[in-house]
Amino acid sequence: MRRYELLKSITPLLTDEEFVICNLGFPSQELYSLRDSDNHFYMLGSMGLSSSIGLGLSMEIDNTVIAIDGDGSVLMNLGTLSTIALEDCKNFILFIVDNGSYGSTGDQPTHTAKGTSLAAIAKAAGIDSSVEVAGADAADKLAQCMKTPGPHVIVAKVEPGSQAMNPIPLTSLAIRDRFREAVKAAQAKT
Amino acid sequence: MSATDVNQALLRDLKANGADFFVSVPCKLLGGFISTLEQDNEITYRAVNREEEGLGICTGAWLAGRKPVIVMQNTGVGTLITSLCSLGLYYRLPFLMVISHRGSPGEPIGAQVPMGTAVETLLQTINIPTYMFSDPSDTKKVGQLVPFTDVAEGPVAAILDYDFWGAR
Ligand SMILES: [Mg+2]
Numbered sequence A: 001m002r003r004y005e006l007l008k009s010i011t012p013l014l015t016d017e018e019f020v021i022c023n024l025g026f027p028s029q030e031l032y033s034l035r036d037s038d039n040h041f042y043m044l045g046s047m048g049l050s051s052s053i054g055l056g057l058s059m060e061i062d063n064t065v066i067a068i069d070g071d072g073s074v075l076m077n078l079g080t081l082s083t084i085a086l087e088d089c090k091n092f093i094l095f096i097v098d099n100g101s102y103g104s105t106g107d108q109p110t111h112t113a114k115g116t117s118l119a120a121i122a123k124a125a126g127i128d129s130s131v132e133v134a135g136a137d138a139a140d141k142l143a144q145c146m147k148t149p150g151p152h153v154i155v156a157k158v159e160p161g162s163q164a165m166n167p168i169p170l171t172s173l174a175i176r177d178r179f180r181e182a183v184k185a186a187q188a189k190t
Numbered sequence B: 001m002s003a004t005d006v007n008q009a010l011l012r013d014l015k016a017n018g019a020d021f022f023v024s025v026p027c028k029l030l031g032g033f034i035s036t037l038e039q040d041n042e043i044t045y046r047a048v049n050r051e052e053e054g055l056g057i058c059t060g061a062w063l064a065g066r067k068p069v070i071v072m073q074n075t076g077v078g079t080l081i082t083s084l085c086s087l088g089l090y091y092r093l094p095f096l097m098v099i100s101h102r103g104s105p106g107e108p109i110g111a112q113v114p115m116g117t118a119v120e121t122l123l124q125t126i127n128i129p130t131y132m133f134s135d136p137s138d139t140k141k142v143g144q145l146v147p148f149t150d151v152a153e154g155p156v157a158a159i160l161d162y163d164f165w166g167a168r
Helices: A003-013 A025-034 A050-058 A071-076 A079-087 A118-125 A135-147 A172-189 B003-016 B031-038 B051-063 B075-089 B110-125 B136-152
Strands: A019-023 A040-043 A065-070 A092-098 A129-134 A152-157 B021-024 B044-047 B068-073 B096-100 B130-133 B156-160
Touching: A003 A025, A003 A092, A003 A135, A019 A025, A019 A050, A019 A172, A025 A040, A025 A065, A040 A050, A040 A172, A050 A065, A050 A071, A050 A079, A050 A092, A050 B051, A065 A071, A071 A092, A071 A118, A079 A092, A079 A118, A079 B051, A092 A118, A092 A135, A118 A129, A118 A152, A129 A135, A135 A152, A172 B051, B003 B031, B003 B096, B003 B136, B021 B031, B021 B051, B031 B044, B031 B068, B051 B068, B051 B075, B068 B075, B075 B110, B096 B136, B110 B130, B110 B156, B130 B136, B136 B156
Parallel strands: A019 A040, A019 A065, A065 A092, A092 A152, A129 A152, B021 B044, B021 B068, B068 B096, B096 B156, B130 B156
Antiparallel strands: none
16 A cells, blocks of 8 residues: 555545645645545645644644644654644644655655654654554544544555656645635634 | 833734734743743744744644744744745745844854854845844834735744844
8 A cells, every 4th residue: 555545545534624734746646636625735845844734723723634744754843743742732633644755756765664653753742642553544543533632643654656646736825725715614613 | 121121012013913823933032022922811822843843833823814923043044944935935924934133243152143144145035025123112113014924925034133122
């Protein structure tokens, strides 16, 4: 199972009640092709910040926020795990696709391929609900986390590799504005 | 005007102009201002580990309708440049950065001077509107930069030096 098949396994869980921050170009293209929504913020640059954007959003809304992140990206912004722990947002899920590689740059191995456990780091940072699961079990785990108070960190282990995709045919401002409107509509409901 | 008065006036003028969500990475010059932020119940304030993380958290908050300000030392601009470009400028995120100016006159530590000298040029190189303030009576002008971020449709920087706090 690669990231594409993993994302395919979790998209049936998504409704327009959740807000998703998605990390970088390839994962965002894969998610876009599987399921697009105004509730998806495709963060196409700023590697490492999907988790922090998700955190900032979850502080402000009641809906579930899922930040889809990568192993290489989380390794670039480990400090935010401690902030996620301190903030203790019940509606926040950090879903880490751990393929042990920098998928956007040619699948060079990351340190998680050589023994670093992001789930253990997240737990040590203070996020009690931090688990590593096989990619095939990640959808069940995510479904369970969506029903229980977080914050949750799910580290889904998969094989390296990306699905060939076209760029997302949306401008940065279109991604931004439709997402912001969707958040505003959700806030108006609560 | 005492440094405490400056910090209270600065927060008052930022709030009066719509700022309601603050993150900070500490600086000696900002110590008093950070205490002022911590004691204010009307705003959201969080300490963060690094400026990029703060930019990310502010992005999430802005997407939910808040008006964020990033409070940081000028040295943090160095690590923030990439995210300012690929997040702040690419998505045109209207945040104010309130940046203390270490390495400018009044600075006792030589290691601060190279970045203190480079910071304005670095921000101008990536086309961030950048304004320098040296006068304690300028808190109102700094506050007015909050709505100016919407006019500019992107990040704006206010750099406050030792004289702004009467610190030399
Ligand atoms: Mg990876």
